[in-house]
Amino acid sequence: MDLSFTREEEAFRQNVRCFIQDNLPEATRRHMESFRSPTRDMIVAWSRILHARGWGAPRWPAEYGGPGWGPIQQYIFIEECQAAPAPDLLSFGVNMVGPVIYTFGSAEQKARYLPRISSMEDWWCQGFSEPGAGSDLASLKTRAVRNDDGWVIDGQKTWTTYGQYANMIFVLARTKPAAKKQEGISFFLIDMKTPGITLRPIQTIDGGCEVNEVFFDNVRIPGDALVGQEGKGWDYAKFLLGNERVGIARIGISKGRMRLIRDAASTCIRDGRPLIEHARFLDRFIGLEVELKALELTALRLLAAEASRGNSGTPDPASSVLKIKGAEIQQRTSELMLDIAGTAALPWPQGDEAIRALAPGPSWADAAPSLYFNLRKVSIYGGATEVQKNIIAKLILGL
Amino acid sequence: MDLSFTREEEAFRQNVRCFIQDNLPEATRRHMESFRSPTRDMIVAWSRILHARGWGAPRWPAEYGGPGWGPIQQYIFIEECQAAPAPDLLSFGVNMVGPVIYTFGSAEQKARYLPRISSMEDWWCQGFSEPGAGSDLASLKTRAVRNDDGWVIDGQKTWTTYGQYANMIFVLARTKPAAKKQEGISFFLIDMKTPGITLRPIQTIDGGCEVNEVFFDNVRIPGDALVGQEGKGWDYAKFLLGNERVGIARIGISKGRMRLIRDAASTCIRDGRPLIEHARFLDRFIGLEVELKALELTALRLLAAEASRGNSGTPDPASSVLKIKGAEIQQRTSELMLDIAGTAALPWPQGDEAIRALAPGPSWADAAPSLYFNLRKVSIYGGATEVQKNIIAKLILGL
Amino acid sequence: MNFDLSDEQRMLDDSLARLLADHADFETRRRLSSRAPGWSPELWAEFARLGLLALPFDEKQGGIGGGPVDTMLVMRQLGRALSAEPFLETCVLAPVLLSEDGGGVVTALRGDIMEGRAICTVAARQESADLVQAASTGGEWRLTGNASLVPWGGEADWLILPAETGKGLALFLIEGERAGVTRRGYPTQDGRRSAKITFKDAVAQRLAASDAGGLLDRARATALAAICAEAVGAMESCLEQTVEYLRTRQQFGTVIGKFQALQHQAADMVIALEQARSMAFFAAMNCEQADAALRERALSAAKVQINRSARSIGQAAIQLHGGIGMTMELAIGHYFKRLTMIELSFGDLDHHLDRLAAAGGLAA
């Protein structure tokens, strides 16, 4: 047992940090530091910079164009990117559909899609949830009916993040209507420009339009849009979601945000003293620092266990702990920010700099409530906290 | 709507307060102020003092020997007693079996038992829970079989508080074994000296032996030990438990304890300043004060509603709110005390004054962990917090 | 002590509830909030017809002479309906600040308010950066300075604000469209509007007030109690919407309200609501308390509880709704946002905990 990073790991971290420092566009960094979501262009530009360096798909094996890193290196890389703070790579491509394609896809699918994912030529989005199938994903109703040369898709998906930017979507659809819930579901790769696909943006309570409804009306897709075997889609989806659970804790982002919060609370003066020196605030800040440090080590323990036993393909149910706690910590960071902003959080400029200038408080004050509202989602998506607790009770405790 | 106490209510409070001040034995008050449970003798002596004043059964109607107070007066009286702090009247008599007897009992039972309850000649204890019937009380197994001139009881009860002091016990027993769960249960009044009744004390984690197991082995009791109708015991028990739920919040006790905590924290010096001036402690103290004030008003609202619509006999499900929050606040007061005591809480003198003198810290330091351990029970007994939440979900929210 | 409503109060409560049900459904509300003024002048006219706008004014001044309990009833209903009408400013804050002035302008304004012809807002923030200077020249008072975050500051007909005269604080009344007044309105996070107002030698009328600071504190106390009641109304509605959702939403082959873990979260919402409701009563009981120290302590305690309950109920409501609760299409998110902004209004949690700590606690 060696509980510190090795010299090699530290050198790797330094290497990554330097690269980010030298290559992350300054405007992107500043934008991210004011607690705002990256724009489409920022994500694309940064992904291509990483891709040019060979880091466009940090978790992928070398044979598919990844750097061939182990879990600890992957973790360090992501942590450094998030702490910078740089935009995340588009998860739907590199972390979700990518591993599904290289694990279960055909040779032709691998050759066609994987390079375009790591180079960010394709923007992928997700077609899993439906209005009646959220936590209970297996009750999805979208149908795929076989015809002569392929499939016809009908149905409705929702919560499709960044659907408005995407040219590709991966979709779960029912190919055997009579089968039991989890059975008869298949996994498809679909071009968003196929006739019959329409998008409706959903405005969320933070004011953003990140998510969309996607409607499939008699959408004809070719036969090779199917991944792996017909009827095995549920297994692939579980594999995909399990893969994402360590990353979904967003530990690096929370670490970066804590640093920004410390800075903000050091310059925010309340009753003649910086807020960071107020006992109540400092206690809350420290409490969160401790939880976050603990969570980071929990993640590392999980990764190390994975590294020493090899990735089994099925997610460790302990990753549910990361998902729950990671969500809680993200939400609590946004509550701290809301408290720093105080009444300056009231205005809602919606991007209008002139209005922002009218409001008292720091320039990011309006981003605080937006983030607070937006982050309510993290205990809902990717398996709600309640669903994760069910998993822990069932798979870890055997209840 | 008049949200303050009337002049009459304030005068009543003053009257009660003066009586307690003049009559509560000083040694009892001091004992209670060091966070210890009252002894048997303290309870009996104080009950008789109140009884001599006509206040031995404060919630009873005048016709049964009560003072005939309305709910607000009852509340004020109990609050003043608990804040003194005086020992509580023995709930099993005056608040539990007493109302069952005067509501459902025969004329003869009323005449025989009620005077002896309010005068504390009889010490009553409760025979409800069984090893296999805790939260699920309706699954109790103790049997009562009719014989020529009465009943024969066999079975086992547990968690019988103060059973060692009691000469009377009220018991739920199954009189129709074949009936559905809640049916076929009857309510009995039994003399503890009846042959076949044995007691085994249970030591609890605070070191005390407040509770007991009670074994019934072929216990022959007379026919008039049955209260009301055979098979209606479950209804009487619900009536009894519902009656107790407002009192079970122990608001007066928590108020008195908060006063003692303030005193203790004002004399306890940490890092050169009284603990009460430390921001973290003060925040926690204030947070609890606010919750307690809110709970007090919640209780008063409930009582006022009861006063204006008349007691329906069935408990307001909102009393579950009082039970849950009252338990939480009691537990949190004991956590505050534990924190004041610090390491001085380590010794366990078990009443040995010589050992107590060896330990650092205030004389009540060892009572702090005992109280903390002991009060874990308040979210378990009288319908555990989980059961109360079920009640709220079902009866208030209709879920 | 009794918590029963009088017949008049019950009637007021019922009429207002009906009125809001008819005129302030969620879709109407959403449409209104998308552009200035952000509220419904038609509904405001109905308020006037109902006598609501005369409620808080003294009978001597032609009002109905309602007390804190009446205000509590009204604000709770407004909270339930997510009403954005500027009742708090025009009919809770302003009446107190105008109460000691019997002059012609003020008497006329009172009449206009009661009849629904005038909206009056108040710049009552306590931040020193916002203190406006008042100078008296030739018998006229002129204001110079900035007031930020003035609710409905861009839309109100009248504005009351404290200003520094050089001889202490005084209260001033000024029309919104007065020369020297520049108003820049903008939307707020809860779908309402606020404004930054700049005064440059703007002629204003000084209000009669024996103790302007004290009067301002009393007005803030009354408003604080009122906003606590609004919060309770909003929380009630959150709970009702959530329970309705739990009763109807199907997942895993059953309505999700059958899942015990969700039932218990809903039960926690009930508890938080009951505690908040009690403290809204406590605020109403104490907001006209003459002893300022007792009053402020009680109101801070109330706001602490309201804020804690609002946060936990708002968060739980969204969580129990799941993704759909995150959308602007459903009312629940708007309630959550309003509750969050109420948390920040009239002193946030830190402010009130600090005040209680400085006083040594609630019972000190």
Add this chain to the structure above:
Amino acid sequence: MNFDLSDEQRMLDDSLARLLADHADFETRRRLSSRAPGWSPELWAEFARLGLLALPFDEKQGGIGGGPVDTMLVMRQLGRALSAEPFLETCVLAPVLLSEDGGGVVTALRGDIMEGRAICTVAARQESADLVQAASTGGEWRLTGNASLVPWGGEADWLILPAETGKGLALFLIEGERAGVTRRGYPTQDGRRSAKITFKDAVAQRLAASDAGGLLDRARATALAAICAEAVGAMESCLEQTVEYLRTRQQFGTVIGKFQALQHQAADMVIALEQARSMAFFAAMNCEQADAALRERALSAAKVQINRSARSIGQAAIQLHGGIGMTMELAIGHYFKRLTMIELSFGDLDHHLDRLAAAGGLAA
């Protein structure tokens, strides 16, 4: 970074687990705790045979030279078994305090400890009221003063304590039965024993230590990491006992582990345990850190997490057991009590939050 055990560590862990399963069942433990010494000399002898008692001593001094990870493994197992054997004092604190002394008495004592012949405790409380005075006369050091709350102070063969020499703090070693030493032992809340010790001109040996205060801090740091591991072991056992109870206890016609609200409480215990486990690793990683400021910050962070997890897990374990969890007859309550006393040991939550606050936070 890797979390794998070496073969030796795995063997140690397994052997100790087996030993404790054989010798330290709950009934034995309860019987032992009812009277002095409060632990099992037989089990202690087994510890010696297993090499456990030599583990933390330097190889140069005849020990095995185990590090913080080894200590963590041992303490976790002791925590799981609710072991009351004085390992923390004799084999974690004492070895550090004795480490710089190569004299005959100390060398002999080390040997005695390693072979299970001597129990050595340490009076390491930081409270100033407990500071003993040391005076040197005729080449002899004599101690006068009180030490309170000395774990196993009434039973240990040897005692190490800091004392004030007039020229700064020094460390002293003294036999328990020495003239001038009065020891009054008593039980503690967690079924162990502690003592108040009075020194009156008691002859003691000064321990070689280049920096007694620094050495004491290092010893405390090592012990703090060790007690974090003990807490993790106790929490693991709490969770296991609770899950077992949930799986077997029947109420309402089913095992109560089928109730989702209870499942979710158990899941919360898992989360709290994983967080605590991580911070016990963190403590072990940092307890020998040379930079004292970094070390103390890391250890305080660890203890904060351990305390919070211990409290929530302990309380949940009792709640989920219901009434039966309140009784001395079941093990669970004893674990809860032990966890509560661990919370208070080596600095309570306030102490460590204060220390972190003074340092400006964990990452400052």
